[in-house]
Amino acid sequence: SYELTQPLSVSVALGQTARITCGGNNIGSKNVHWYQQKPGQAPVLVIYRDSNRPSGIPERFSGSNSGNTATLTISRAQAGDEADYYCQVWDSSTWVFGGGTKLTVL
Amino acid sequence: EVQLVESGGGLVQPGGSLRLSCAASGFTFSSYDMHWVRQATGKGLEWVSAIGTAGDTYYPGSVKGRFTISRENAKNSLYLQMNSLRAGDTAVYYCARSVDTAMGLDYWGQGTLVTVSS
Numbered sequence: 133s134y135e136l137t138q139p140l141s142v143s144v145a146l147g148q149t150a151r152i153t154c155g156g157n158n159i160g161s162k163n164v165h166w167y168q169q170k171p172g173q174a175p176v177l178v179i180y181r182d183s184n185r186p187s188g189i190p191e192r193f194s195g196s197n198s199g200n201t202a203t204l205t206i207s208r209a210q211a212g213d214e215a216d217y218y219c220q221v222w223d224s225s226t227w228v229f230g231g232g233t234k235l236t237v238l
Numbered sequence: 239e240v241q242l243v244e245s246g247g248g249l250v251q252p253g254g255s256l257r258l259s260c261a262a263s264g265f266t267f268s269s270y271d272m273h274w275v276r277q278a279t280g281k282g283l284e285w286v287s288a289i290g291t292a293g294d295t296y297y298p299g300s301v302k303g304r305f306t307i308s309r310e311n312a313k314n315s316l317y318l319q320m321n322s323l324r325a326g327d328t329a330v331y332y333c334a335r336s337v338d339t340a341m342g343l344d345y346w347g348q349g350t351l352v353t354v355s356s
Contacts, residue, residue, distance in 0.1 A: 169283075179342065180344070186344060
């Protein structure tokens with residue numbers, strides 16, 4: 133079965149740029165979606181199809197996908213961005229989630 | 239306003255059954271794929287099942303043969319019948335919608351807690 137690998141945690145200084153990676157075999161050939169989840173809340177879609185932002189998601193959130201790695205980039209990180217982030221792909225008629233990355237804003 | 243409201247969670251004994259429901263409003267329910275995703279306390283997201291607009295269903299190996307997803311478009315409702323429940327099925331269960339696999343799950347409910355314990 134397909135696997136997605138994310139770092140357990142990423143730290144970023146306030147106002148700096150955070151990058152969260154999602155590794156998978158030839159993931160560049162798949163559509164990657166990213167979700168933000170804050171404690172006690174449901175996940176929120178922040179990037180779909182590699183690099184597209186849903187309505188209401190700040191431009192500070194961007195995504196890329198190539199080769200074996202997809203990346204979620206959060207520019208000018210704010211305290212409110214502190215959350216868990218999950219990548220997701222559709223593979224062989226199943227949805228696969230990465231294990232999640234806890235983003236800490238220092 | 240799009241709303242997804244789950245219900246039906248609770249405490250059930252190992253080997254028991256439970257049926258979850260998800261009431262949808264604010265969009266044309268029949269035009270969307272629907273999903274169940276679960277999250278054990280302190281753990282990550284795990285996809286549980288999906289149903290397409292044509293009624294096609296999908297499951298991961300961990301629940302195949304035990305869980306059944308269904309939808310009733312006339313009632314704007316999604317269901318998850320869970321049988322032969324195990325302690326490892328304890329989690330918050332979310333319902334979510336998607337246009338298709340290229341668009342991600344764009345709206346989620348707030349979840350309902352299922353606890354499997356004796």
